[in-house]
């Protein structure tokens with residue numbers, strides 16, 4: 001026999017992700033998905049002189065800001081082109 005009780009559970013739901021660079025919402029045009037959003041956490045390693053030893057950073061970038069940033073890369077980011085059937089889908 002299982003003895004139960006009713007208990008309310010608090011659930012935290014993400015309602016939006018804001019780009020740290022431009023301050024805009026990372027929602028897609030439909031307001032449903034986060035297309036291309038980058039969420040990243042990093043921590044300065046032992047003796048890090050750039051980030052700082054033990055300093056933690058957490059940020060989000062929208063796809064527009066990522067593409068602007070990627071244009072500054074000395075070595076281009078690796079890009080995979082989707083299959084033609086996906087490129088032909090009209091939104």
Ligand SMILES: [Zn+2]
Pocket residue numbers: 019020021022023024061062063064065066
């Ligand atoms: Zn942005």
